[in-house]
Amino acid sequence: TSPTPLTTTIMTTALMLKLGVAPMHLWYPEILQGVTMNVALIITTWQKIAPITLLLLLQNHLTTMLLMLTGLASALIGGFTGLNQTQTRKIMAFSSIAHTGWLMMTLPLAPPLTTLTLITYIIMTTATFTALNTTTMKTITDTNTAWTSSPTLLTLTMLSLMSLGGLPPLTGFMPKLLILNDLITKNLAPLSTALAMA
Template identity: 45%
Template structure:
């Protein structure tokens, strides 16, 4: 995982305000560009861009929190990839029509996608909430 390794090794020498500004831009770009996609590969690519932005925002102030966010993201993304591979899904339309084949697997798939989005009762909300708390604690509320 080269991007997170490079960011961890250089986190002490980076300007926190610049890194946070770039992280916010990355998060916004990844979310905005992923909105109109139907192919699962593109959705997950833009999700990766967005999540790397969240990790970049955390790494300047709390590298351990960035690692937590990274580990949770890898776990959730692996579950999504395994599900997509098992159901042979390439588009969201085929994911919606595969409920009859494996309803439990598809229910878990949808919950994992919602967790990646950061829906509050799910696991993906935790790192985003902790990162927002850390940014607030560091006085980055105008960002």
């Protein structure tokens, strides 16, 4: 038997809480700020695999509107709130919230694209956390001291951060372009425009 709409909504909400999707994201930045870099890496990558897999398996029973609204809210909140941060872990937390929003937006429309985006996100996040851990950067102002000790590593850190931001021609741009294209082909251009501004 298929699950009832109420059951599906409750389960989806619980999974979105675990993923740190807006408006249930308030715990996420504070936890990431308080843990070590290695634990933060696990929370931002490994912790997302099981809930996203469950959502993909339940995809035919999910409320598309709920996923779209929370996805858009996450992308906007994660994108704009992250601009105001100086702590590297909080920047990564809001980046994770924004990326999860992109995943939620594409989940009901193109599950294979969700998988591709998740894999790309995990690779980029792992590279960024590894670089941040190696340079021991805690805040953005630490880039001054990191540059003198290891300019190559700092350059790679900045490139991985820009890739997470989705700047062309870096890797992070590709899934975002594909998601925007998919939304436009499904006649969701206003949603695509709002998401592109995040």
